[in-house]
Amino acid sequence: NAGVTQTPKFQVLKTGQSMTLQCAQDMNHEYMSWYRQDPGMGLRLIHYSVGAGITDQGEVPNGYNVSRSTTEDFPLRLLSAAPSQTSVYFCASSLLGQGEGRAFFGQGTRLTVV
């Protein structure tokens, strides 16, 4: 019973590099989201998806892309990393919209951009 799995757990990037953060869930949830967690700011929504093929922007989408080709996977792409993207990133999935019911979170990816 894996739940939500994120990889990698840690990553260091140079400014301008690109990378993809992986997220997979095995609960057949339609709703998936990406959040970033910064000190003193709580978690902020980056992008979300309400099902395969359907994605949309959250509060802080600039510099990030997502796609949802399957129900299970929801990768987050950093197009050209910037120091301001240094953060801890969490993927979440839920059966209902995440304000409607319980959300399941991955363990997080700690990203440092130098």
Added chain:
Amino acid sequence: SQQGEEDPQALSIQEGENATMNCSYKTSINNLQWYRQNSGRGLVHLILIRSNEREKHSGRLRVTLDTSKKSSSLLITASRAADTASYFCATDAVLNTGFQKLVFGTGTRLLVSP
């Protein structure tokens, strides 16, 4: 857009004592959730309380909701060292796309000493 503010920011108690954390929010809600985050880990759902409920219990957890004051409290009774974590309240907010997202506060750091 930060909706919830937890109080206190940090709380230090001894094992066996009760811990009370408070959350205030700004706009009307359909429900409020509490999550726990152990250091370096993802968030774990604790409890959800709907706007028409005033109190809810789950094991050693007791949550109250006062919609007239736009506030909630989380009480952990008979605290254990394993309860050491950060605790976040999260309220629902509907985006203009209809997606119901979670809006997190900045959390209360609880330290339970043996």
